[in-house]
Amino acid sequence: xxxxxxxxxxxxxxxxxxxxxxxxxxxxxxxxxxxxxxxxxxxxxxxxxxxxxxxxxxxxxxxxxxxxxxxxxxxxxxxxxxxxxxxxxxxxxxxxxxxxxxxxxxxxxxxxxxxxxxxxxxxxxxxxxxxxxxxxxxxxxxxxxxxxxxxxxxxxxxxxxxxxxxxxxxxxxxxxxxxxxxxxxxxxxxxxxxxxxxxxxxxxxxxxxxxxxxxxxxxxxxxxxxxxxxxxxxxxxxxxxxxxxxxxxxxxxxxxxxxxxxxxxxxxxxxxxxxxxxxxxxxxxxxxxxxxxxxxxxxxxxxxxxxxxxxxxxxxxxxxxxxxxxxxxxxxxxxxxxxxxxxxxxxxxxxxxxxxxxxxxxxxxxxxxxxxxxxxxxxxxxxxxxxxxxxxxxxxxxx
Numbered sequence: 001x002x003x004x005x006x007x008x009x010x011x012x013x014x015x016x017x018x019x020x021x022x023x024x025x026x027x028x029x030x031x032x033x034x035x036x037x038x039x040x041x042x043x044x045x046x047x048x049x050x051x052x053x054x055x056x057x058x059x060x061x062x063x064x065x066x067x068x069x070x071x072x073x074x075x076x077x078x079x080x081x082x083x084x085x086x087x088x089x090x091x092x093x094x095x096x097x098x099x100x101x102x103x104x105x106x107x108x109x110x111x112x113x114x115x116x117x118x119x120x121x122x123x124x125x126x127x128x129x130x131x132x133x134x135x136x137x138x139x140x141x142x143x144x145x146x147x148x149x150x151x152x153x154x155x156x157x158x159x160x161x162x163x164x165x166x167x168x169x170x171x172x173x174x175x176x177x178x179x180x181x182x183x184x185x186x187x188x189x190x191x192x193x194x195x196x197x198x199x200x201x202x203x204x205x206x207x208x209x210x211x212x213x214x215x216x217x218x219x220x221x222x223x224x225x226x227x228x229x230x231x232x233x234x235x236x237x238x239x240x241x242x243x244x245x246x247x248x249x250x251x252x253x254x255x256x257x258x259x260x261x262x263x264x265x266x267x268x269x270x271x272x273x274x275x276x277x278x279x280x281x282x283x284x285x286x287x288x289x290x291x292x293x294x295x296x297x298x299x300x301x302x303x304x305x306x307x308x309x310x311x312x313x314x315x316x317x318x319x320x321x322x323x324x325x326x327x328x329x330x331x332x333x334x335x336x337x338x339x340x341x342x343x344x345x346x347x348x349x350x351x352x353x354x355x356x357x358x359x360x361x362x363x364x365x366x367x368x369x370x371x372x373x374x375x376x377x378x379x380x381x382x383x384x385x386x387x388x389x390x391x392x393x394x395x396x397x398x399x
Contacts, residue, residue, distance in 0.1 A: 015137025143169025
Protein backbone atom coordinates (compact mmCIF):
# COMPACT_ATOMS: atom_id res chain seq x y z
CA UNK A 1 0.00 0.00 0.00
CA UNK A 2 1.11 3.57 -0.64
CA UNK A 3 1.58 5.49 2.60
CA UNK A 4 1.94 9.16 3.41
CA UNK A 5 5.75 8.99 3.46
CA UNK A 6 5.72 7.94 -0.21
CA UNK A 7 3.56 10.86 -1.27
CA UNK A 8 5.03 14.09 -2.65
CA UNK A 9 3.64 16.77 -0.32
CA UNK A 10 5.91 19.82 -0.59
CA UNK A 11 3.95 22.94 -1.50
CA UNK A 12 0.77 20.91 -1.96
CA UNK A 13 -2.60 20.95 -0.23
CA UNK A 14 -2.92 17.48 1.29
CA UNK A 15 -6.59 16.70 1.86
CA UNK A 16 -6.46 14.48 4.94
CA UNK A 17 -9.54 12.54 6.06
CA UNK A 18 -9.21 11.86 9.77
CA UNK A 19 -11.56 10.40 12.38
CA UNK A 20 -11.97 13.07 15.03
CA UNK A 21 -15.36 11.79 16.17
CA UNK A 22 -14.32 12.40 19.77
CA UNK A 23 -16.44 12.62 22.94
CA UNK A 24 -17.21 16.10 24.22
CA UNK A 25 -17.66 17.29 27.80
CA UNK A 26 -20.76 19.16 28.93
CA UNK A 27 -18.93 22.45 28.36
CA UNK A 28 -18.39 21.46 24.72
CA UNK A 29 -14.64 20.83 24.98
CA UNK A 30 -12.96 17.54 23.99
CA UNK A 31 -13.18 14.88 26.72
CA UNK A 32 -10.77 12.32 25.20
CA UNK A 33 -8.22 13.26 22.52
CA UNK A 34 -6.94 9.71 21.76
CA UNK A 35 -8.14 9.79 18.15
CA UNK A 36 -6.57 13.20 17.62
CA UNK A 37 -3.21 12.15 19.07
CA UNK A 38 -3.22 9.01 16.91
CA UNK A 39 -3.05 11.13 13.74
CA UNK A 40 -0.09 13.28 14.80
CA UNK A 41 2.54 11.13 12.99
CA UNK A 42 0.63 11.54 9.73
CA UNK A 43 0.25 15.28 10.24
CA UNK A 44 3.93 15.72 11.08
CA UNK A 45 4.92 13.77 7.98
CA UNK A 46 2.98 16.30 5.92
CA UNK A 47 4.04 19.45 7.77
CA UNK A 48 7.71 18.60 8.31
CA UNK A 49 8.11 17.99 4.57
CA UNK A 50 6.56 21.31 3.58
CA UNK A 51 3.01 20.17 2.92
CA UNK A 52 -0.18 22.04 3.71
CA UNK A 53 -2.66 19.95 5.71
CA UNK A 54 -6.37 20.35 4.98
CA UNK A 55 -8.36 18.22 7.41
CA UNK A 56 -11.81 16.68 6.91
CA UNK A 57 -13.69 14.84 9.63
CA UNK A 58 -17.14 14.24 11.03
CA UNK A 59 -18.41 14.62 14.58
CA UNK A 60 -21.51 12.87 15.85
CA UNK A 61 -24.60 12.11 13.82
CA UNK A 62 -26.08 15.50 12.91
CA UNK A 63 -29.07 15.94 10.67
CA UNK A 64 -28.22 17.84 7.47
CA UNK A 65 -27.56 21.45 8.37
CA UNK A 66 -25.45 23.26 10.94
CA UNK A 67 -25.70 22.13 14.58
CA UNK A 68 -23.70 24.39 16.93
CA UNK A 69 -23.06 21.63 19.49
CA UNK A 70 -21.41 19.49 16.81
CA UNK A 71 -19.17 22.18 15.38
CA UNK A 72 -15.50 21.22 15.08
CA UNK A 73 -14.22 24.50 16.56
CA UNK A 74 -13.34 22.89 19.95
CA UNK A 75 -11.67 20.03 18.07
CA UNK A 76 -9.46 22.58 16.31
CA UNK A 77 -8.43 23.97 19.69
CA UNK A 78 -7.60 20.50 21.02
CA UNK A 79 -5.63 19.60 17.89
CA UNK A 80 -3.64 22.81 18.20
CA UNK A 81 -2.65 21.88 21.77
CA UNK A 82 -1.72 18.32 20.81
CA UNK A 83 0.22 19.36 17.73
CA UNK A 84 1.97 22.29 19.37
CA UNK A 85 1.18 24.74 16.58
CA UNK A 86 -1.68 26.88 15.35
CA UNK A 87 -4.56 25.09 13.64
CA UNK A 88 -6.72 27.32 11.48
CA UNK A 89 -10.45 26.69 11.39
CA UNK A 90 -13.06 27.68 8.85
CA UNK A 91 -16.79 27.26 9.44
CA UNK A 92 -17.25 26.05 5.86
CA UNK A 93 -16.78 22.58 4.40
CA UNK A 94 -17.20 23.09 0.65
CA UNK A 95 -17.67 26.04 -1.67
CA UNK A 96 -15.69 29.17 -2.62
CA UNK A 97 -14.85 30.26 0.95
CA UNK A 98 -13.57 26.81 1.91
CA UNK A 99 -11.49 26.51 -1.27
CA UNK A 100 -10.09 30.02 -0.76
CA UNK A 101 -9.08 29.12 2.81
CA UNK A 102 -7.14 26.09 1.55
CA UNK A 103 -5.38 28.13 -1.12
CA UNK A 104 -4.33 30.74 1.43
CA UNK A 105 -2.32 28.16 3.38
CA UNK A 106 1.47 28.29 3.45
CA UNK A 107 3.84 25.33 3.69
CA UNK A 108 3.65 23.72 7.14
CA UNK A 109 0.23 25.13 8.01
CA UNK A 110 -2.93 23.28 9.09
CA UNK A 111 -6.58 23.98 8.33
CA UNK A 112 -9.56 22.13 9.79
CA UNK A 113 -12.83 22.39 7.87
CA UNK A 114 -16.28 22.24 9.44
CA UNK A 115 -18.13 18.96 10.13
CA UNK A 116 -18.52 17.07 6.86
CA UNK A 117 -21.72 15.42 8.09
CA UNK A 118 -23.57 18.72 8.08
CA UNK A 119 -24.13 17.82 4.41
CA UNK A 120 -26.50 15.02 3.37
CA UNK A 121 -24.18 14.19 0.46
CA UNK A 122 -21.53 12.85 2.85
CA UNK A 123 -23.36 9.78 4.17
CA UNK A 124 -25.18 9.34 0.86
CA UNK A 125 -21.83 8.98 -0.92
CA UNK A 126 -22.94 11.65 -3.40
CA UNK A 127 -20.41 11.95 -6.27
CA UNK A 128 -21.25 15.65 -6.74
CA UNK A 129 -20.50 16.37 -3.08
CA UNK A 130 -17.32 14.29 -3.33
CA UNK A 131 -16.28 16.40 -6.34
CA UNK A 132 -16.77 19.56 -4.25
CA UNK A 133 -14.59 18.09 -1.52
CA UNK A 134 -11.93 17.20 -4.07
CA UNK A 135 -11.50 20.91 -4.89
CA UNK A 136 -9.98 21.34 -1.43
CA UNK A 137 -6.74 19.46 -2.08
CA UNK A 138 -4.01 18.53 -4.54
CA UNK A 139 -3.59 15.02 -3.08
CA UNK A 140 -5.70 12.82 -0.81
CA UNK A 141 -4.77 10.81 2.29
CA UNK A 142 -7.20 8.63 4.21
CA UNK A 143 -6.26 8.18 7.86
CA UNK A 144 -9.76 7.45 9.18
CA UNK A 145 -9.81 3.71 9.81
CA UNK A 146 -12.83 4.08 12.08
CA UNK A 147 -14.96 5.07 9.07
CA UNK A 148 -13.28 2.83 6.48
CA UNK A 149 -16.32 0.54 6.40
CA UNK A 150 -18.56 3.40 5.26
CA UNK A 151 -18.92 4.25 1.57
CA UNK A 152 -19.23 7.95 2.33
CA UNK A 153 -18.22 10.79 0.05
CA UNK A 154 -15.11 11.78 2.03
CA UNK A 155 -13.94 8.25 2.83
CA UNK A 156 -14.45 6.34 -0.42
CA UNK A 157 -16.02 8.23 -3.32
CA UNK A 158 -13.55 11.13 -3.25
CA UNK A 159 -10.44 8.97 -3.85
CA UNK A 160 -11.23 8.49 -7.55
CA UNK A 161 -10.53 12.19 -8.07
CA UNK A 162 -6.91 11.67 -7.02
CA UNK A 163 -5.59 8.92 -9.26
CA UNK A 164 -1.88 8.52 -8.55
CA UNK A 165 -2.14 11.08 -5.74
CA UNK A 166 -3.78 9.05 -2.97
CA UNK A 167 -2.25 7.30 0.02
CA UNK A 168 -2.92 5.90 3.47
CA UNK A 169 -2.02 7.73 6.66
CA UNK A 170 -0.13 6.19 9.56
CA UNK A 171 -3.27 5.25 11.51
CA UNK A 172 -4.73 3.38 8.53
CA UNK A 173 -1.44 1.65 7.71
CA UNK A 174 -0.90 0.57 11.33
CA UNK A 175 -4.44 -0.73 11.70
CA UNK A 176 -4.19 -2.84 8.56
CA UNK A 177 -0.69 -4.10 9.44
CA UNK A 178 -1.60 -5.11 12.99
CA UNK A 179 -4.92 -6.79 12.18
CA UNK A 180 -3.26 -8.64 9.30
CA UNK A 181 -0.51 -9.76 11.69
CA UNK A 182 -3.12 -11.52 13.81
CA UNK A 183 -5.12 -12.93 10.91
CA UNK A 184 -2.08 -14.28 9.07
CA UNK A 185 0.13 -15.08 12.05
CA UNK A 186 2.40 -18.10 12.05
CA UNK A 187 3.29 -17.42 15.68
CA UNK A 188 1.49 -20.24 17.49
CA UNK A 189 -0.46 -20.85 19.63
CA UNK A 190 -2.85 -18.18 18.36
CA UNK A 191 -5.71 -17.33 20.68
CA UNK A 192 -8.86 -15.23 20.31
CA UNK A 193 -10.72 -13.87 23.33
CA UNK A 194 -14.26 -13.05 22.24
CA UNK A 195 -16.91 -11.57 24.51
CA UNK A 196 -19.82 -9.19 24.40
CA UNK A 197 -23.51 -9.72 24.73
CA UNK A 198 -24.70 -11.50 21.60
CA UNK A 199 -23.58 -14.42 19.46
CA UNK A 200 -25.56 -12.97 16.54
CA UNK A 201 -23.18 -10.03 16.19
CA UNK A 202 -20.09 -12.26 16.18
CA UNK A 203 -21.10 -15.26 14.03
CA UNK A 204 -19.00 -14.36 10.97
CA UNK A 205 -15.99 -13.38 13.09
CA UNK A 206 -16.15 -16.62 15.07
CA UNK A 207 -16.41 -18.71 11.91
CA UNK A 208 -13.47 -16.90 10.30
CA UNK A 209 -11.32 -17.16 13.41
CA UNK A 210 -11.72 -20.93 13.49
CA UNK A 211 -9.41 -21.10 10.47
CA UNK A 212 -6.78 -18.94 12.17
CA UNK A 213 -6.57 -19.71 15.89
CA UNK A 214 -5.71 -22.67 18.08
CA UNK A 215 -7.99 -21.68 20.96
CA UNK A 216 -11.09 -19.56 21.41
CA UNK A 217 -11.97 -18.14 24.84
CA UNK A 218 -15.61 -17.11 25.04
CA UNK A 219 -17.06 -14.83 27.70
CA UNK A 220 -19.66 -12.17 28.21
CA UNK A 221 -23.37 -12.63 27.64
CA UNK A 222 -22.77 -14.62 24.45
CA UNK A 223 -21.26 -17.46 26.48
CA UNK A 224 -24.69 -18.39 27.84
CA UNK A 225 -26.05 -19.18 24.40
CA UNK A 226 -23.17 -21.65 23.97
CA UNK A 227 -23.70 -23.07 27.46
CA UNK A 228 -27.44 -23.53 26.96
CA UNK A 229 -26.72 -25.18 23.60
CA UNK A 230 -24.79 -27.80 25.63
CA UNK A 231 -27.75 -28.32 27.93
CA UNK A 232 -26.62 -26.13 30.83
CA UNK A 233 -29.05 -24.50 33.27
CA UNK A 234 -28.32 -20.80 32.80
CA UNK A 235 -31.13 -19.26 34.87
CA UNK A 236 -32.31 -15.93 33.50
CA UNK A 237 -28.97 -15.17 31.81
CA UNK A 238 -28.98 -13.55 28.39
CA UNK A 239 -29.58 -16.22 25.74
CA UNK A 240 -30.37 -15.99 22.05
CA UNK A 241 -32.56 -19.06 21.69
CA UNK A 242 -32.77 -18.58 17.95
CA UNK A 243 -28.99 -19.06 17.76
CA UNK A 244 -28.61 -22.22 19.83
CA UNK A 245 -28.13 -24.27 16.67
CA UNK A 246 -25.62 -21.68 15.42
CA UNK A 247 -23.63 -22.15 18.63
CA UNK A 248 -23.70 -25.94 18.18
CA UNK A 249 -22.50 -25.60 14.59
CA UNK A 250 -19.60 -23.35 15.66
CA UNK A 251 -18.60 -25.83 18.37
CA UNK A 252 -18.79 -28.77 15.94
CA UNK A 253 -16.76 -26.86 13.35
CA UNK A 254 -14.15 -26.03 15.97
CA UNK A 255 -13.86 -29.70 16.91
CA UNK A 256 -13.37 -30.69 13.26
CA UNK A 257 -10.64 -28.07 12.84
CA UNK A 258 -8.85 -28.89 16.07
CA UNK A 259 -9.65 -25.57 17.73
CA UNK A 260 -10.19 -25.65 21.50
CA UNK A 261 -13.28 -23.69 22.52
CA UNK A 262 -13.17 -22.67 26.17
CA UNK A 263 -16.43 -21.75 27.91
CA UNK A 264 -16.86 -20.49 31.49
CA UNK A 265 -16.88 -23.21 34.16
CA UNK A 266 -18.08 -20.78 36.82
CA UNK A 267 -19.74 -17.36 36.78
CA UNK A 268 -20.62 -14.46 39.03
CA UNK A 269 -24.40 -14.53 39.11
CA UNK A 270 -26.76 -11.82 40.35
CA UNK A 271 -30.41 -11.74 41.37
CA UNK A 272 -30.92 -8.66 39.18
CA UNK A 273 -29.05 -6.36 36.83
CA UNK A 274 -27.97 -3.64 39.26
CA UNK A 275 -24.76 -2.42 40.91
CA UNK A 276 -26.11 -3.36 44.37
CA UNK A 277 -27.53 -6.75 43.37
CA UNK A 278 -26.96 -9.86 45.48
CA UNK A 279 -24.20 -11.98 43.93
CA UNK A 280 -22.79 -15.46 44.22
CA UNK A 281 -20.26 -17.58 42.37
CA UNK A 282 -21.84 -20.69 40.88
CA UNK A 283 -21.04 -23.37 38.34
CA UNK A 284 -21.84 -22.09 34.86
CA UNK A 285 -24.13 -25.06 34.18
CA UNK A 286 -26.17 -24.67 37.38
CA UNK A 287 -27.24 -21.05 37.65
CA UNK A 288 -30.32 -20.65 39.89
CA UNK A 289 -33.58 -20.15 38.03
CA UNK A 290 -34.10 -16.42 38.63
CA UNK A 291 -30.42 -15.46 38.65
CA UNK A 292 -28.31 -14.24 35.76
CA UNK A 293 -24.62 -14.62 34.98
CA UNK A 294 -22.93 -11.23 34.63
CA UNK A 295 -19.21 -12.11 34.73
CA UNK A 296 -16.88 -15.08 34.46
CA UNK A 297 -15.88 -16.60 37.80
CA UNK A 298 -12.46 -17.10 39.45
CA UNK A 299 -11.92 -20.67 38.16
CA UNK A 300 -12.64 -19.50 34.62
CA UNK A 301 -10.34 -16.50 34.98
CA UNK A 302 -7.50 -18.80 36.09
CA UNK A 303 -8.15 -21.27 33.26
CA UNK A 304 -8.33 -18.52 30.62
CA UNK A 305 -5.20 -16.83 32.00
CA UNK A 306 -3.31 -20.13 31.66
CA UNK A 307 -4.24 -20.31 27.96
CA UNK A 308 -3.15 -16.68 27.49
CA UNK A 309 0.17 -17.40 29.20
CA UNK A 310 1.02 -20.00 26.55
CA UNK A 311 -0.13 -17.90 23.58
CA UNK A 312 2.14 -16.17 21.07
CA UNK A 313 -0.54 -14.20 19.19
CA UNK A 314 -3.83 -12.94 20.64
CA UNK A 315 -6.90 -11.03 19.52
CA UNK A 316 -9.21 -9.62 22.20
CA UNK A 317 -12.66 -8.53 21.10
CA UNK A 318 -15.33 -8.06 23.72
CA UNK A 319 -15.46 -7.97 27.54
CA UNK A 320 -15.94 -10.99 29.80
CA UNK A 321 -18.74 -9.41 31.82
CA UNK A 322 -20.52 -6.20 32.71
CA UNK A 323 -17.21 -4.50 33.50
CA UNK A 324 -18.83 -1.08 33.88
CA UNK A 325 -20.20 -2.26 37.27
CA UNK A 326 -17.57 -2.99 39.94
CA UNK A 327 -19.26 -6.20 41.07
CA UNK A 328 -18.86 -7.71 37.60
CA UNK A 329 -15.54 -6.21 36.47
CA UNK A 330 -13.09 -8.81 37.77
CA UNK A 331 -13.25 -11.14 34.77
CA UNK A 332 -12.45 -8.47 32.22
CA UNK A 333 -9.91 -6.72 34.46
CA UNK A 334 -8.02 -9.84 35.57
CA UNK A 335 -7.92 -11.43 32.12
CA UNK A 336 -6.77 -8.08 30.72
CA UNK A 337 -4.00 -8.06 33.33
CA UNK A 338 -2.95 -11.56 32.25
CA UNK A 339 -2.82 -10.43 28.62
CA UNK A 340 -0.79 -7.35 29.59
CA UNK A 341 1.73 -9.38 31.61
CA UNK A 342 2.23 -11.89 28.81
CA UNK A 343 2.71 -9.03 26.35
CA UNK A 344 5.23 -7.26 28.60
CA UNK A 345 7.22 -10.48 28.92
CA UNK A 346 7.84 -10.38 25.17
CA UNK A 347 6.11 -13.72 24.61
CA UNK A 348 2.85 -12.38 23.21
CA UNK A 349 1.64 -10.07 20.45
CA UNK A 350 -1.75 -8.78 21.59
CA UNK A 351 -4.30 -6.83 19.57
CA UNK A 352 -7.34 -5.29 21.27
CA UNK A 353 -10.24 -4.13 19.13
CA UNK A 354 -13.94 -3.38 19.32
CA UNK A 355 -15.58 -0.50 21.20
CA UNK A 356 -16.22 -2.22 24.55
CA UNK A 357 -12.79 -3.87 24.62
CA UNK A 358 -11.11 -0.53 24.00
CA UNK A 359 -13.22 1.07 26.73
CA UNK A 360 -12.21 -1.73 29.10
CA UNK A 361 -8.46 -1.45 28.52
CA UNK A 362 -8.74 2.30 29.02
CA UNK A 363 -10.77 1.89 32.21
CA UNK A 364 -8.25 -0.55 33.66
CA UNK A 365 -5.24 1.40 32.35
CA UNK A 366 -3.99 -1.43 30.16
CA UNK A 367 -3.73 0.46 26.84
CA UNK A 368 0.01 0.97 27.08
CA UNK A 369 0.62 -2.62 28.17
CA UNK A 370 -0.75 -4.44 25.13
CA UNK A 371 0.81 -4.52 21.67
CA UNK A 372 -1.85 -2.57 19.78
CA UNK A 373 -5.27 -1.05 20.48
CA UNK A 374 -7.39 -0.63 17.38
CA UNK A 375 -9.22 2.67 16.98
CA UNK A 376 -11.54 1.09 14.45
CA UNK A 377 -14.56 -0.38 16.23
CA UNK A 378 -17.00 -1.49 13.55
CA UNK A 379 -14.40 -1.14 10.81
CA UNK A 380 -12.07 -3.56 12.55
CA UNK A 381 -14.87 -6.08 13.03
CA UNK A 382 -15.81 -5.96 9.36
CA UNK A 383 -12.14 -6.29 8.38
CA UNK A 384 -11.86 -9.34 10.65
CA UNK A 385 -14.93 -10.77 8.92
CA UNK A 386 -13.06 -10.53 5.62
CA UNK A 387 -15.23 -7.83 4.09
CA UNK A 388 -13.88 -5.32 1.60
CA UNK A 389 -13.82 -1.94 3.33
CA UNK A 390 -14.78 0.88 0.90
CA UNK A 391 -12.41 3.40 2.48
CA UNK A 392 -9.44 1.07 2.01
CA UNK A 393 -10.35 -0.24 -1.42
CA UNK A 394 -10.92 3.26 -2.81
CA UNK A 395 -7.37 4.34 -1.96
CA UNK A 396 -5.92 1.10 -3.33
CA UNK A 397 -7.82 1.70 -6.59
CA UNK A 398 -6.56 5.31 -6.77
CA UNK A 399 -2.87 4.55 -6.15
